[in-house]
Amino acid sequence: MEEVILEIKDLKTYFYSDKSVVPAVNGIDLLVRKGETLGIVGESGCGKSVTCLSILRLIPDPPGKIVGGQILFKGEDLLAKTEAEMRAVRGNSISMIFQEPMTSLNPVFTVGDQLSEAIRLHQGVAKKEAKQKAIDMLKQVGVPAPEQRAREYPHQLSGGMRQRVMIAMAISCNPDLLLADEPTTALDVTIQAQILEMMRDLKDRLGMAIILITHDMGVVAEMADQILVMYAGKAVECATVKTIYKNPMHPYTVGLLDSIPRMDVDVEKLHVIEGVLPDLSNMPEACCFEPRCPDARSICSQKEPDLEQVGDSLVRCWKYCPEWRQ
């Protein structure tokens, strides 16, 4: 077994408003090993982005606050670090790429300047050397004519090129862990294919671990080794990619997989998960999926199930507990 890079134990991140408390992440456990890709899937508002931002301690406070749990990065608890120590971690050993590359790049600096800033900051090299390294990084992520591109501004680049620049920036300090929050959602499919291919290649070459956040079950099937399915701030299922697609256990995972139109399978009518996502500020004490669950029984609305080992998967559902048969 490869060494564990990141372990999260019972992470809770809440957002506070005058009227209510929104438990955006409410008890997430996960584990990422070296060179492994963990895919976090779920619908909007399920807490997948907040989990990522919590790892880097980028939750705006107020209104947000990490209220509990541990985030162990190579054995050290990130939540116990000072702000100055965190700055040394961010962009250096853990880095992140975001969904919208245009808003994450500074429009008034050239691409080369922005890239070399991160390199100079974390590696303490001279300006000239950093510039050269920036050009090397652009080459690594497949930007054609990198010398010229380094002198250009973000608005001169296409969406795919911008995302390549973001990735170059993220990997420029050889991070142990890359957080990718919907990295291809804003891109066209043919460009998405290019970027995903490049990320796979980089992962193999640099041996970093990736946490890939996406709502696209297709992207995650191709990229991830492990999958964590989130629903309303909680992990509902966690297993290897093969297990999840072959044998989904949680009714939500089953519904999610059935409700997407497929390129390779014909269906007359799409499967539908009835109802809507629950309001996070007013969550039931019991299973959060119970109001939409086709298999719900009385126990589901009384008590919340725990994440239990069932076969090869971790599942949070009463269906697989001994209490179910009573």
Next chain:
Amino acid sequence: MEKLEMEPLVHTVGIKKYYPIKRGVLQKTIGHVKAVDGVDLYINKGEALGIVGESGCGKSTLGKVILQLQPQTEGKVFFEGQDLSQLGKEAMRETRKKIQVIYQDPYASLNPRMTVEQSIGDPIDVFKLARGEEKRQIIIQLLKDVGLSESHLKRYPHEFSGGQRQRIGIARALAVNPGLIVCDEPVSALDVSVRSQVLNLLQELKSRFNLTYLFISHDLSVVRHLCDRVAVMYLGKIIESAPTREFFVLPLHPYSKALLSAVPIPDPAISRDRIILSGDVPNPANPPEGCRFHTRCPYKTDLCVAQEPILRQAGNNHYVACHEF
């Protein structure tokens, strides 16, 4: 281009839509963005035609021209055999009733200060179709048709989720009994579990009211599920059109093949050869000479650089614009 057996509901001849690029103090036109550059298509009654392509290929502009929300630079749009550019103001108003639209963003396409009743009632008022209690009954029936209920009448858009708002948008489009509905990325902004609900609704309404859809989407799997026929656009032109089933089994154009192979399949057990295109889509203000795809095409020849291929028949109802055929 395409031989017609029966009169289609809509057909277009050589539609072009250029947007001028203006520069300088005098706002001199220095060039054009050729958003749509010569499109011929037809949609039969009761059919769903899917227009697919990447961002910037002109699919939304094509939709706007067919809706006549933007005048075309060149070419003609025929609806029920009538040339829309020849219609007078009054006749055009009547025709507008028959062509409705559903937009991508359900948050932006509803007026936040109007209740559901007002929003759906608006087109009924505009075309003076009903008043008072009769109008109310029509609205209630429409809400039921799209899976909402009478209790939603007096609510405002912010009280609804994305999927429900999209249902309100659909009810509003249905309010005037349209023949054609232009759906511009109607499910792209929705979550997976809600998306299937709306797709099923669109499918059900189509067969119930014998609707015709022009379905604009970048999501091939959605188009495959809902549409009868597919047209692929690249840089303002249709490069292939075929019946859905045939297209997804046997795409002919190299771009269509690459597009299909790029769609991730949600099953890790399936591995397949992926065609990864190099480079980006060229600038539509300055499209490449010859075949527009030749800058990214893995099979390009000298002919492709020199001459632009036209859309030719390559099978039953299957048309492709590539020199290889």
